[in-house]
């Protein structure tokens with residue numbers, strides 16, 4: 001299906017179903033425990049996807065969930081010992097080895113290893129909105145690859161700074177993290193503004209094989225070998 005055919009009129013039922021009560025206010029509070037109902041995935045020709053419990057045909061939705069049936073178990077902006085200021089993404093509860101699907105069409109701008117994010121895939125939509133998938137156990141895409149919504153980008157895991165397996169999803173605009181809950185559940189596909197504290201998470205990405213390095217106290221992308 002081409003992007004042209006992805007009419008907004010065609011999306012709705014599922015995501016709205018689960019977050020029918022998720023008004024703007026609910027995005028700031030009370031999202032914990034919300035279960036993301038199944039969206040859809042298309043087989044991408046990479047290995048055996050027969051165990052995936054996704055629908056065969058992706059619905060025409062501006063954004064889909066990265067995993068079927070996963071609960072949100074840590075919100076954007078949460079404070080705690082794991083984060084230098086606050087949580088820069090949204091966590092989904094998931095065991096090791098679960099296929100993670102591209103939530104939008106886009107290009108794989110990088111795959112890298114970061115001490116906090118672990119194995120992380122950076123997916124960039126045509127409008128330069130970035131979606132990062134962190135703590136993966138394995139990466140199933142390569143930089144430069146075009147993926148369609150629903151393609152599997154990797155398997156969930158517990159690499160990086162984690163207490164256990166889960167999926168960290170980050171949505172970035174102008175290199176800054178925004179609240180993924182708005183992107184997924186508010187007006188799906190439309191990112192929110194970055195809070196002021198997010199400036200501390202600014203990254204200067206480059207395309208291609210990349211990783212992160214600390215440069216004068218800030219983590220920056222750096223050319224490196226692809227993750228095997």
Ligand SMILES: [Zn+2]
Nearest residue numbers: 089090091168
């Ligand atoms: Zn996280």
